[in-house]
Amino acid sequence: MTEKEFRILSRGGQGAVTAAHILVEAAVLSDKYAQAVPNFGQERKGAPVYTFARLSDKPIESHTYVYNPDIVVMFDSFLMELGIDPLEGIGEDSILIINDRELPHGIRDSFKKVGLVDAWSITHEVIGNVPPNAAMLGAIAKTTGLLDIESIMEAIVNVMGEKIGQVNAKCAKTAYERTVVYEG
Amino acid sequence: MDKKVAIDGNSAIAEGVRLARAQVVAAYPITPQTPMVERVADFIDEGRLDAKYIAVESEHSALSAVVGAALMGTRTFTATAGAGLALMHEIVGVAAGNRLPIVMGIANRALPSPWSLQVDHSDTMAEKDMGWIQLYASNCQEALDYTLLAYRIGEEVRLPVMVCIDGFFLTHTTEVAELPDQEKVDRFLPAYDRGDVYLDPDNPMTINQLNSAETFTELRYAHNQALNEVINLFPKIAEEFKDIFGRQHSLCRDFECEDADVVVVTLGSSSGTARKVVQRMRANGMKAGALQVSCFRPFPKEDVIGKLKGAKSVAVIDRSWALGTDGPLSQEIKSAFHSAGIDIPIYNFVAGLGGRDLNEKTIENVIHSTVELVEKDEKRLYPIWIDVKKEVI
Secondary structure (H helix, E strand, O other), X not given: OOOEEEEEXXXXXXXXXXXXXXHHHHHHHOOOEEEEXXXXXXXXXXXXXXXXXXXXXXXXXXXXXXXXXXXXXXXXXXXXXXOOOOOOOOOOOOEEEEEOXXXXXXXXXXXXXXXXXXXXHHHHHHOOOOOOHHHHHHHHHHHHOOOOHXXXXXXXXXXXXXHHHHHHHHHHHHHHHHOEEEEO | OOEEEEEEHHHHHHHHHHHOOOOEEEEOOOOOOHHHHHHHHHHXXXXXXXXXXXXXXXXXXXXXXXXXXXXXXXXXXXEEOHHHHHHHHHHHHHHHHOOOOOEEEEEEXXXXXXXXXXXXOHHHHOOOOOOOEEEEOOOHHHHHHHHHHHHHHHHHHOOOEEEEEEOOOOOOOEEEEEEOOHHHHHHHOOOOOOOOOOOOOOOOOOOOOOOOOOOHHXXXXXXXXXXXXXXXXXXXXXXXXXXXXXXXXXOEEEEOOOOOOEEEEEOOOHHHHHHHHHHHHHHOOOOEEEEEEOEEEOOOHHHHHHHHOOOOOEEEEEOOOXXXXXXXXXXXXXXXXXXXXXXXXXXXXEOOHHHOOOOHHHHHHHHHHHHHHHHOOOOOOOOEEOOOOHHHO
């Protein structure tokens, strides 16, 4: 696998930074290399947050933000109404994973592959009123195929602890199963 | 057994402190260093580190407390960032002048004003001439490894060490790193030997008293000799480190420098980014190279010259202010080359201040600008501020 770069678009409080950390933990379990780079500022709950990640078979040298993402993860499609553009910097082969009930109009043709997941409903159903990050991780595993769902589930338990981790791992699994992938 | 872990730079230094079995810790939290000392405090609370944690009300007191603890003959740790380091300034000199092997984790943060929470090296550059050893890590593994090297080297020459990691780009960036086994660390770093001079309540004496002109120069001379000794000592201890842990560290790390038309010189987290840019440029037929200065104090002049002398030109990136003159890294490189009588074009670039991403495009711009300047044989007495947005001024 060549180095894959992620741009994760979310709001403060949705757990994107933890999700990126779990991606690195899953990479450790898969004998891969990864990196999670949060773009911290004077953040607050509800404000747009950019988080970046990299995944590779080789050690990762860059320590910068991601400008040309191979994978865009959108935790909240309402961010587009705030002017956050999921298309920014993407290439011909870029993949989108988006949390919504249906695909926002016109987005399908801009990406090589799109994974649609209703992460809010799944999270409410499996856990309750908590951030949708575990569900988004399940959708990432399904859509990209870069990390298997078992590694993601084990990483969630390792990072969140046994009690909270198990239910979140179940949430990731459910999202993995229900993510609809549009391709070709 | 060594274990691969997902770890950020703050935790990497904290794990190093735990593995080094530090005995006294005092620190005052400040962004982006806070998680570093919180992690160390957790280790003590969980019984995983047998140390005394002294809660203090300021950075000046934090360093003063570990100076006292070090004078009693204990292995110590403190940490800070940005303005916190500036507040320590007086005691930074006391720690070094008393030859105390304190290790201080630094989450590099721009000094005010304007206020910023984010990285540049202006905080540690303001302390560069205070007689401490300064190491700059380029990733989380180096952050952990340099912490162990810091204790070992600092205790051999009896000098304090700053282990510097870029705010957010290392402190809060999670990566895959190897967490070494305690038994290996114990072999590399034996229990602290406090030597003959330490404070003992049963046998009182005064340390750090007023000095006359009769001996001041000689004490400074001895201090300077001890600091310069690190140049010889580092490679030997790094060899031992490699034998035990399997990882190679050096005073400065070269990448494709030998036949390079341009070598870009960096400190800290942008060093890895520079290596990536060089790799891509080489694949496209452009002869670029990268040099990471890992040990900034003492400055390894011979090593740097040795690794750069095959290059046709050098571009030095300073991630700190160069107000009124060259940036500090550039001053070192130019001075070393001039002293050695080697004449190659060296250009200074200022970039990545106050948290601005020192990204691949900026490094490419630095390399292309250098090629252009060399082609035109254009001299520059002052640095080039490469990523200034003209429209903002």
